[in-house]
Amino acid sequence: MLDPFASPAPQKPSKGKKGKSQSQGKPAGQAVLELLEHGNLDVEGRLIDASNATLYCTVSSGGTKATCVYKPVAGERPLWDFPVGTLAGREVAAYAISHAAGWDVVPPTVMRDGPFGPGMCQLWIDADPTVDLIALSRRADHAGLRDMAVFDAVVNNADRKIGHLLPVPGGHLYGCDHGVCFAEDYKLRTVLWQWRGKGLPRRSLEALRRLHAQLLEGGLTGQLAGWVSEDEVGATRIRVEKLLKHRVHPYPPEDWPAVPWPPV
Numbered sequence: 001m002l003d004p005f006a007s008p009a010p011q012k013p014s015k016g017k018k019g020k021s022q023s024q025g026k027p028a029g030q031a032v033l034e035l036l037e038h039g040n041l042d043v044e045g046r047l048i049d050a051s052n053a054t055l056y057c058t059v060s061s062g063g064t065k066a067t068c069v070y071k072p073v074a075g076e077r078p079l080w081d082f083p084v085g086t087l088a089g090r091e092v093a094a095y096a097i098s099h100a101a102g103w104d105v106v107p108p109t110v111m112r113d114g115p116f117g118p119g120m121c122q123l124w125i126d127a128d129p130t131v132d133l134i135a136l137s138r139r140a141d142h143a144g145l146r147d148m149a150v151f152d153a154v155v156n157n158a159d160r161k162i163g164h165l166l167p168v169p170g171g172h173l174y175g176c177d178h179g180v181c182f183a184e185d186y187k188l189r190t191v192l193w194q195w196r197g198k199g200l201p202r203r204s205l206e207a208l209r210r211l212h213a214q215l216l217e218g219g220l221t222g223q224l225a226g227w228v229s230e231d232e233v234g235a236t237r238i239r240v241e242k243l244l245k246h247r248v249h250p251y252p253p254e255d256w257p258a259v260p261w262p263p264v
Contacts, residue, residue, distance in 0.1 A: 031064075032066065032108045032123060033108050033110055034061075035059055035060075035061055035064055035066060036059055036066075036068060036108060036109075036110045036112065036121045036122070036123060037110040037111075037112045037121070038061065038112075039059035039060050039061040039064070039066075040059065040060050040061065041057050041058075041059050041068075041070060041112070041114050041115065041121065042057055042058050042059075042060075043055050043056075043057050043070070043115055044056050044057055044058060044067075047069070051077060052071060052075055052076045052077055052087065052179070053071060053072055053074070053075020053076070053116070054069055054070075054071050054075075055069065055070045055071070055072070055116075056069060056124070057069070057070045057114075057121075059121070066123060066124070067123075067124040068121050068122060068123055068124050069120075069121070069122045069124055069176075070114050070115075070116075070119055070120070070121050071087070071088055071091070071119050071120045071121075071122075071179075072088075072114060072116035072117050072118065072119035073085050073087075073088050073117060073118050073119050074116055074117045074119075075116065075119075076088065076179075079180070081183065081187075082179075082180060082183065083229075086227075086228070087120075087179030087180065088111060088118070088119050088120035088179070089111060089120075089226070089227030089228065090178060090179050090180070090181050090182055090227060090228060091106075091109055091120045091122065091177075091178045091179050092109050092110065092111050092120060092226075092227050093155075093181070093182060093223075093224050093227040093228050094106050094109070094155050094178035094181050094182075095107075095108065095109035095122075095178075096220065096223045096224060096227075097151065097154060097155055097211065097220075097224075097236070098151060100210065100211055100214045100220050101151070101154075101207040101208070101210055101211040102207055102210060103147045103148075103150075103151050103207055104172070104174075105144070105147060105148050105151050105173065105174060105175050106122075106151075106174065106175060106176075106178060107122050107123040107124075107125050107166075107174050107176070108122065108123045109121070109122040109123075110122075111227075120179075122176070125166045125168060125174050125176070126168070127165075127166045127167055127168065128167050128168055128169050131167045133162050133163070133165055133167075134162060136165060136167060137162045137165060137191050137192065138194065139194075140194045140195065142173070143201075143203070144171070144172060144173035145165075145173060145192065146195060146201065146204070147173075147203070147204065147207070148160075148165075148173060148175055148192065149190070149192040149195055149249060150200065150204045150207070150208070150243070150249070151175075152188060152190050152192065153188060153239065153243060153249065153250050154208075154211065154236065154239055154240055154243070155178065155181040155182055155236065156181055156182060156183050156186065156187055156188055156235070156236075156239065157178065157180070157181045157188060157189070157190060158180040158181065158183065158187040158188070158189045158260075159177060159179075159180045159189060159260050160175070160189065160190035160191060160192060160260065161177075161191060161260050161262070161263055161264055162191050162263055162264050163264045164176050164177045182228045182232045182235070182236060183232070183235075184231055184232055184235040186253050186256070187253070187256055188250060188252070188253060188256075188258075189253075189256065189257055189258060189259060189260050190258075190259070190260070191259055191260070191263050193252055193258065193259075195249040196249055196250065196251050196252060197248055197249060197251055198248060198249050199247055199248055200243065200247050200248060200249065205244065205247065208240055208243055208244050209244065211240055212237070212240050212241065212244060215233075215236070215237045215240065216237075221233055221237075224236065
């Protein structure tokens with residue numbers, strides 16, 4: 001198996017463009033998850049640039065209302081390297097990892113039934129339009145961006161584009177589109193390679209230890225098992241253990257494109 005901690009041949013730098021939008025989180029914590037899962041879901045429009053069916057919706061219950069993204073399983077395009085009909089579940093699994101580690105890089109995400117059948121439902125994030133996403137993606141001094149790079153290494157994100165960065169007023173950073181994560185083979189493909197081979201900061205190691213403990217205790221493993229295969233859950237645990245052992249950011253793969261195309 002490819003070793004992500006073995007220094008590869010030099011990689012070409014990537015270029016990129018603009019990004020996307022984030023959500024106004026009116027409800028908080030468990031309440032927002034319950035709203036997303038059980039609230040009345042109304043489709044307002046479709047994001048036409050998305051490769052899979054991605055619907056912009058409002059979700060409401062009583063006097064509480066929020067905007068969200070709904071991706072029905074029926075609208076997923078088949079991929080050669082991921083099982084058919086699993087992308088929505090992988091997005092839910094990515095949220096579980098982000099939440100368990102304390103990274104909070106994935107907006108609240110649930111699986112629910114909707115107007116077009118079962119699908120992923122995620123709180124919409126209204127990104128700060130004043131942030132230059134290309135410049136942000138190249139920074140090496142942004143703690144939230146570095147958290148995202150570690151998160152991507154854990155979930156084996158095969159598609160971290162510049163447009164998937166969702167900075168919000170106040171400085172927090174979210175990310176979206178985690179449907180092609182959790183493969184067993186090393187497929188990390190990202191625009192965030194600025195820390196490759198560099199030592200992990202203390203905050204990353206602490207998050208990884210929290211995550212590892214929850215994977216060993218079984219509760220988180222049970223959650224993930226509902227959305228990805230048993231082997232993929234095992235591979236996730238191994239990636240966490242390797243990151244804790246080597247204490248460095250992984251290197252780009254040599255036999256797999258290191259940067260998604262287009263990088264935006």
